[in-house]
Every structure is written in structure tokens, then in C-alpha cells.
Amino acid sequence: MCGRVVTTSSPEELCEYVAAGDVIDALEGPDHNVAPSGLLPVAWVDDQADSGRVLGVARWGLVPSWATDPAVGLRLFNARAETVAVKPSFRAAFRRRRCLVLIDGFYEWGPGVAGSPKQPWFVRRVDGSPLALAGLWESRFDDVRTLRTCTVVTVPANADLTPVHHRMPAVVAENDWDRWLDPATSVRHTLEEVLVPSPDGLLVLHPVDRRVNDARQKGRELTVPVPLEASADRMGSQEALW
Template sequence: MCGRYSLSASPEEVQTLFKYIEQPNFPPRYNIAPTQPIALVKQENGGRHFGLARWGLVPSWVKDPASFTLLLNARAETLEEKPSFRAAVRHRRCLMPANGFFEWQRSGSVKQPYWIAPPDGRLLAFAGLWETYSHPDGGDIDTAALITVDANTMMKPIHHRMPAIIAPEDFEAWLSNGSFMARDAVKLLKPAAEDLLAATPVSTRVNSVINDGPYLWDREVVEAPQKPVKAEPKPSRKKAMGGSGPDNGQLDLF
């Protein structure tokens, strides 16, 4: 599962790559987490548009979102089969701009976070799906899920899944919900090229959503917790005094 990522590029850089109509202003974010608002690019009314959605997809048919588990990730292999994603992959595909993502590698009792991003700093486009949930009491909210695929060779030692990354030359096809069929769109969802990303071990500060800054990308290896040293048994009074009683030539201070 991918549960944290960053979008620190400037609004101008993002607009230049994704070529949407709007020119929004937004701050850099280094620790984007589930349920937070995320940036989306989608195709509507004949053009590309920038939008915001809550990370955690809620299908339109859900009656009570409070009792529904938010869908943060969607597996590429089952998009056309799962009722939660079937309509969205046909009609509401989107791109999620990102600089990279975080993933955790478990080794015994240690969970080492990694920052995974292109070494050259280029922007990425994660494949996503979105839905508009209409509350019975009024009000609409856009929600979204990030699509994942099997990990590539670089990623597998860390985690068995990774975000599906859409190449710029495939943006138009992925976003063209009306003219590019879902069965063809899912063929674009595959593990990233082996030379696209690099993984850097980073601090567990990323574990807390209150931490949000470029320092989260600094290299740091998590040390395994030290096992407590077992205390040596306290010597008996006789052994400590070097004999069997007070007449052994030692002064008894205890």
C-alpha cells in the first residue's frame, strides 16, 4: 500500500507538465497522508483541469460513508472487476502529481522508511480514480484512490506494491475516459522502469503527519532497538567479603 507521498514542485512546474487550464497556487507538501486534500488532474468538458479531492475514495453508491472503509489504493489487476472501482475506471480516471512517495520496509522489529523518487528530481504522475460523493443531507465531495501495481525489481526488497506511474506521452490516453476504453487504459498500468526511481532510507519522522518539510528526505538509517543488558546477580555477602565471616581480615562495612 502507498500511504504517504510528496508534491513539493512549484505550481508553475506542475502546470507546465500537466497542461491543465487553471493556474492554481498551492504550497509544497512533503508528507501527504490519507484523508487529506490532494491535487488531481482530470479531463472534463473537453479540457484538462486541476482539482482537489480527499484521499480515500467513497463510491457514489455508498449510503453511509462513516461506516465505509476509505479506499486509499486500488489494485490495477482488479479495477474492472471490483464494484468500488468499476465505474470510476471507465469514466473517472485521473492523474495525481507527485515528486515521490514513502514506503516502509520491515525487518524484525524495525520498520525502515524509504523515500522513493527519481534521482533527477523530475515530476511523476500517479494513476488515480475519483468519485463524487453526494451526501443525502446535501453537499458534494470529490474523493480519490491511488492505483498500485506489482513492485519492480528495485522496489521489491522494500514492498511488494508500488504506485502506477503514467508516462507523459500516455497522459492523454489515460485521461480520455470517453474515447479510450477501460480495457485499454489498464494496459498502461505496469511497474516503473528500473532506472526511473531510487530509494533512500529516511528518518521515522515521516511516520507522524505533523512533520512536513524537505528534511523528511534526508538520509537516515533506523537502528534496531538495543536489547536490555541482563544485570549480573549480586554477589552474596560472604563472597563479597572474600571469606566466610567477619574474622577473615576484611573490614565489614555492610
């Protein structure tokens, strides 16, 4: 499961990272605690754009084209790789509307010390570069504007993450970006080859303060390592939904 992420890279940095030619829209600034319904930077291939690959933002939580209530997206912020090609909510986007969700890290909750609530961990690439997650996107007109939404595809956890959780977001290797993004790639097994656990050693993680449980907390201090015994729940026993 992937339900909280960190976005700190600037649009310029992300454009260079994914070789996007155009920026459709961009986040206003860094966010160290994005929850579902928040905005995420995404890259996709736009057949109408001269540059092909473009960068924009999407609301986290996929709203399928057939959905009558946009609130359905609150439940569709993750898509399991094992079923993404066949589930009605995801299969159309899987065929033609794939994207890279660009983040700088994510939080996962795992076992705490004996008798304590679940412990949040911050996960990032060992080299500090952004993570390009496998995503799907949809767009629809919402009164006077276009609403773009997305979901993050998950896979079984690799050895880096299994001590904390049994699932992880699918990180797309750079040499697979073209295959994943190309709308013309429609062979299911070819796409599913991209959706695999990350190589062991790609990610590092450390425990962080339980203030991250509250999605209203946004500061950089949320990613700072803390000793497990010092990660007292300053919010009491309340656990925010994620």
C-alpha cells in the same frame, strides 16, 4: 501499497507539467507527509472546460457515488490494477473518471536492520520531476460544497522497489496521459496496458527517519537521507497507521 506521499510542486509548476489549462482549486502549500484523508493535487479531463485538462485537489480515499457514509473512503485509498475494473467500489470510476495524482515522491516501509521495526524509505523520480500516478476520482455534494475524492492504482513493484515492497503506485508514462485521462477511452484492455510497473531505473530511494511514521510530522527534513543504523525510532515503538 501507497499510503504516504510528498507534494511540494506549486500549482503553476504542475499546470505546466501536465499542460492543464485551468486550475479549479489548489493546495495551500507543500506537505512532506500526506496520509489518506489528506488532499492531493490531481489532473483530469473536464468535458465542460474549454481547456479540457484541468488541475484541482481531491481528498485521498475514494468515496463511491453509491456510498452513504463518506468514511468508506478511509479504506479505499489504493486500488489494485488487477481488480480495479471489476470491484464495485472502483469499476464506475475506472470506466469514466480517471485522473493523474501528481506527487513529488512517496514513502514505503520495508525490512529494517535485524531486530528493528520496519524502515521507511523515500522514493522519487531519478530526474526529480513529479510522478504522475494512475488515479480514479469521484465527486458528490456534501451539504453546500462538492467533495472530490480519489484513489491511487497500484501494480506489482519493479526492480527499484522490490527490495522494499512487493507493490508500487502505477506511474503513468507521459505518452499514455491522454489515453488514461480521456473519458471516451472505455476499452478495458487498452486502459490496463497503462497499468504496468515503471521501467527499472526510473526511481531512486533512500532510508529516512522514522519520524515519518507520525502523520502529524510534515517538515522537509522527513525526506533527508539517513544511514540505516542512525534511523533510530525517535517516536519509540509506536507505529502510525498508514
